[in-house]
Amino acid sequence: MAEQTTPGIFTSTLRDERNAAILGAALGVTFTVCFVTGVLSHLIQDPPSWFQWPSRPAGLYRLTQGVHVATGLASIPLLLAKLWVVFPKLFAWPPFTSVAHLVERLAIFPLVAGGVFELFTGLADTHIWYPWPFNFRAAHYWVAWITIGALIVHLGAKWTATRAALFARDAPDASLGVAQRPSDTHRGTSAFDRRTFLATVFGAASAVTLFTVGQTVAPLRKIALLAPRRPDTGPQGFPVNRTAATAGVVQSARDPGYRLTVDGKVRRSLVFTRDELRALPQHEATLPISCVEGWSTTQRWRGVRVRDLLDRAGADSGAEVRVHSLQRRRAYRFSDLNRWHAHDPDTLLALEVNGEPLDLDHGYPLRLIGPNRPGVMQTKWVTRLAVQ
């Protein structure tokens, strides 16, 4: 059988099948978690007809998206370590030994390119930093499918070897690439044994988590030294994603002529001034605002129930609603409330947060806040409920 050899420059005994298998298995888990939570978030924001995201439990999206971002960040050291372990294989000669092997190696390109791309773009997105010319969400989503497809191919190719390397504890360490040369064990430059190496890699992943997860896990916020957000920092004590100035609504939101309109498939269209809204029965709800970028924070909101407004306008009990913002441009100038969200008793058009009128950057005069929704779908500066 043909054999491959790798350059003799790579002497570390840590570059073996067992470390590759352990890190590979860990990445298999983290990439799957990121993929599933990511596709879920995509479906929630852009639901096809067969998908209805429930309004309960209220904190579910906060959990899935928090896990998505935290898992992606923790995958950074895992992926780098895995690629370090298998790096000599890139230079293996001959490049392939059979057609099946060639196909396997070709599929590694989308796997590595996609994996690095997803982690980098995801990290940059948490900082709302977009140094590329394309739409982040579209690229991150579709490349995730490419990456997971390449991962399936890779798993198929490595399943047997990975299982063997994972479970045969006492098997001699087979160095990657070449059959072990007798001198290799003496030439090894590594000061690590396997346990120390893996502890370091998983420790680095833990350190990343420890220093960033406070952006969504409030008790750890004080040690979120490397996170782009603090859940307790911003106007009225929590962050803002898009300011009123960026959205171009400073004038219209402060305009005394501001009105909320309820129209569409209703028996009678309604128009309210802000004072008229304040005169309606108010309801209070303690709900998280869970940003797609991975931060979240729970606040006490007060305002008018959407379902009360729907009842007043005489909408159907199964009605769905499009919530329009004063914002004129951009994709998130409106969001949709499905049947469950529209009629949830905690889905509010909030006038106040924590006992104060909303800050302009938090959506003054009126914002949507409901349970179990991505932050981008908690539309700010609401001016119209269009019943569908």
Next chain:
Amino acid sequence: MSAPTYGRAYWVALTIGAGVMAYGGIGLVGDTGVGPSGDVAVWLVGADVGHDFVIAPLACFIGAAVARVLPRSCRAPVQAALLTSGVLLLVVFPALRGFGRDQVPDNPSVQPLDYTTATLTALAVVWAGAAVWLTVRIVTAARGTRRPPTRATPGGHPTSPR
């Protein structure tokens, strides 16, 4: 290493995986947010090439240089702390440079910290852990235990919270 062998499971996985990849590829090209301009392709290839020919050789070079300079007893804690520091710097570098924040000057809730201080604090924790680890190693070695040095602190590791 003998040439890899491929069973039926591989061909099944290849078929499924290729289908999934094709779905992603077609979606990518067809999506108006990305389009067929090729920008994403440049970034994808750049991600792979950037790792394989910049980050990986650099990491190998730094690791080898550290191994050459340091006495063997120091290597594991220092290399572990270096690796952890490198990863933390990667995670925080947009904030350190103000990338993102510079695009939303009116939103102080983005990257609200002094990230130089914050990063130095995080790195200080990592290196303090490495120093403790190293001290324990040296003390243990000085006591003349005959265990191999890397076993001196089982599970010991600069970043695991004690």
